[in-house]
Amino acid sequence: MPGLPPPTIPTTASSTYLCPYCRLQGDATGNSCPHCGAPVDVRAKVSDSGWEAQPSIKDMARIQFGQSSCQISGAYVPAAEIRLGGGDSIYFSHHVLLWCDMQIQIGNQPMQGGWSRMMAGMPLIMLEAHGPGMLALSDNHPGETIAVPLAPGRTIDVREHRFVMATGNVGYQWFNTSVFYRTRSGDETETHYPAGMFMDRFGVQDRPGLLLIHSPGNVFLRDLAAGQSTVIHPGALVWKDSSVQMSLHLERPAGNSFSRYWNPSTPWLRLTGPGRIAMASVFPHMEGTGRIVSHSAATSADWNQLGIPRAQQRPQQPSQPQVGMQAHSAQAPAGAPGQTSAAADPLVTTLGPVLGGFATSQGFHPDAVAPGPTAMFHFLHDSGIRITVEVAPPGVPGLSTPGQPVTGIGEAAYWRQEGSAYALEVRQHHRAINVHVAGPMSPEDQFGWARAFAATAASCM
Amino acid sequence: MDLIVCSWCQSQNPGGTTSCDVCGAPLDDAVKVSDGGWREAPRLHDMAEFSFGTSTCQVEGDVVPVAELKLGQGDSIYFEHHVLLWKDEAVPLTVMNTPGRSLGGMPSVVTVASGPGRVAVSRDAAGEMVVLPMHPSMEIDVREHAFLAASASISYSFVRIKGLANVLHGGNGMYMDRFVTQGGPGLLLLHGNGNVFERLLAPGEKMLLEPGAFLFKDASVQMNTHQLPVKTGLLSRGMYLAEMTGPGRIGIQSMYVHHGSDD
Known part of the structure; x- marks a missing residue:
């Protein structure tokens, strides 16, 4: 098992800093990582289940890219203020432009597949801005702006409508998620894409690039080992490494005979490593699924058939960790494994x-x-x-x-x-x-x- | 005794105080100005209190702030009726005569609450409360539906945005609220969606804004429409931005409704 995606081992003494979020080395003397803006003076907050909270970029933190810089300001709905150097460029969806000065050159970025994007409800218009000059971008949802530096060869997939901007050297594609299910009501069949019909894919070839993403609510990260999988709400996915596989997972809760017939399956998103995933704490509600008549390739769990162990059917008093026991094996008491x-x-x-x-x-x-x-x-x-x-x-x-x-x-x-x-x-x-x-x-x-x-x-x- | 000058409203406060007595801005926080010259509106501490006339205002909460006003005898404030959160039973309410507001799509009822007693107002969106103490002879234009409350010493009117292009493409509606002080000072409370930033434009200096981001400006700032020569849809061209020309202050909000075009 290759384990977690490879982080960089620190090679020098205390003057360098290995950012745990973007895994790039930077100057340890600053208050924030120069590559992704994550604060350097906060403790990692990891939940018991392994989700790590992405710390908010501090107000007025700067991120360097090429001859340009990006400064994040604000807390509820952060704005990214970008000072573009001569020769540098970025591209962004036109509706995130907050302000710009009179010197910056703004034009359309050629886009292909406009019809498919329009049908999928994705932004049709992508603008590109060329320096020198300044402009600011912001999404219009309370949440966090996160910066993802892209090392050469790395590609990540971003949920639609989360993208804020990318540097000009970042390649941009989109692909059909192929995660769907169909429901039928009367004669009407409806196709649902719980993770979006399309996802944006960003990658760089030779030079590092920078990607800004806006996520509603808070962001949590997790590294999946090869073959390791987790199941999340489909609307919560913000981005993932392209190496992470995505598929549908259907769960059908147990119930009595009446609800067994009517109880619809609940769609989830199964993510399988290796790679990093990020999820948001604010996500769209899913409509009632109704009866699913067909779906993309999916795993499933029907708790009516699997059955629920009797001991789990009602809440129990949690067992106390038995510290000090000579526990040796898998029979170790709950709370003190190994x-x-x-x-x-x-x-x-x-x-x-x-x-x-x-x-x-x-x-x-x-x-x-x-x-x-x-x-x-x-x-x-x-x-x-x-x-x-x-x-x-x-x-x-x-x-x-x-x-x-x-x-x-x-x-x-x-x-x-x-x-x-x-x-x-x-x-x-x-x-x-x-x-x-x-x-x-x-x-x-x-x-x-x-x-x-x-x-x-x-x-x- | 050393005096502390509030960097937001320029009022002088006695040494040792932690928030401005006139606008509630924290006096112990560094002013945050971005490289582009935008200054963050002061983020009021929870329960920060400041005074106007014989009344006080206390700001509660930080995600969707509430302004709780303790009105002194003879003082009154006015607000759009739907922002009233609660009030003392004894506080009388009257309606301000504002003919024509409903024609502009603005709430037709501007309500006046008179002291003594307590009232609280809030808008139902995540954002920041912007406290603008107004000195005598000031004029401030505010985006419609951003006004939270104003003291009665401030006269209220609304101005039609000039120019058909501005109205059709500006994204700021047809009217702006205008607040004017004559001989005395007053207090104006606004609600900005998301975060609020302010910038001072020099005479003739220009800046392009997403129209939905505009929050307030000094009346001396000219607002026009600027068309970017970009494609904004399958069959449409031209993206409109608000061109602001100094001199004067402009305020923007980082959460806004994009009015530019179809996606």
Whole structure:
């Protein structure tokens, strides 16, 4: 399993900064990443299930591209103010233009497939602006403007109507999502495209590019390993790496005999890695689906047939994490998966269920090992990836010699090689944890997994 | 005692105060100006309070702010009737005589609330409240439906936007609200959708705006229509922007309804 998309390993000391959101290196002395504008002085916020909140770009943060810069201002409906250098250009949909000066040159960008776009309700008109000069763009929905720097060779797919602007060297295409279902009412058949009929695809070949996207509400990111899948509301998808596959998933809730007949299926969007996905917290409501008569290729779950285990049919008291037990295997108690040794330590008590939940969501299982002197959580993936999270006892500020510094996780984090394996140590609030990663994958993927587990653990420290 | 000058309304406040007593702007926040010269309207702290006449206004909430006004004896404010959120039972309401408003598609009922007592007003959209204290002899033009409330010392009228092209393509409707002070100061509250930015144009300086983004301007600023020579539809050409010419202030909102063309 190749694991997470390859992040860049920091190679120099504290003067550089590895942005956890765009995974590009930048100057650590600024307040925000120069490539994507993400703030550098915030802790990663990762939910128990592995979704990482994309931090809002700080008011007045600047993003550099080519000879030009982009400044994001505002909080509710941010505006992107762009100072274009001579020779630089951008393109954008005409309805996001907020203001421009009298020097900038604005014209139409040639577009093909106008009829298909019009039929799909997508913007027909794309404008391009050439510097030098200034202009500002803004969407008209409360939400976040996110910047996605595109490295050469990278392509991403963006949900329709989310695109704000791209630099002139970014290639633009659109494709049919082929995710649909049809409902019938009387003699009338209606085709629904829950993820939109088309998606925009952006990519660059030789030079880096910049893409601005506006998402209503807040944005959450997740990295899917190869073959790993997740199911989200179709309207919530903002963008995804082109390597992520998309398909329909239909769920039919269980019910009595009457509702079994009338209860329609609920359409979801299944996303399968490898790659990164981003979803928004504000999304359009889906109309009542009615009875689905046909659909695109889909997975399905009918809970009438699958049946719901009796224990899950009514709410239960959550089981208490059993910290301190000599748990060795998959029979480990709920809340402390893979834990082999632990003292009565509040941090260990908290880490157990959080790490367990995150690991399970990523396809890992608790792994059986011998008890050790420090609290450890062991996780094993079917592909052979082994991850160990070691918790230093209270009062022990660190577990090993610091390696290369990594910013963005905890108060301090260090990254080092241990033979063929890697380890990431995070220190925060006078506690330390060490994430060891070993297995058949590249160093970049090892770093990505270590960072994901370390960020999850740091949220508890 | 050191005085702190409010960077938004230029009023002087005693040292140690954290928000301006005249407009409520935070005095302890840095002024944020973009590279393009646009200044963010001050984001009022929750529960910020300021005064006018013998009355006070407190701003609550930050996503859809509410202005809660405590009217003193003899003070009154006016507003479009549908922005009234709540009021004390004893506060009397009267209707301002505004002939012709309904013809322009504007609410025909402008309501006056008189003190003493409390009233609260808000518009039902995410955005920012813009507090514009008006000095004597000022004239401010405001986009229709953006006006939240004004003190009774400010006279109210509405002006027809000049030029057929401006009316048809400007995206600002047919009328603008005009607020004028004569001998005394007054307080004007606006609601901007999204975020609000302000810029001062020098005499003769020009700026092109998305017409839907226009929020307010000094009456000295000229507003005309500017056509961009671009294709805006399968069969249509020309995208219209509002051309603003100084001198004077202009205010814009970042969330707007695009009026330009069909997609």
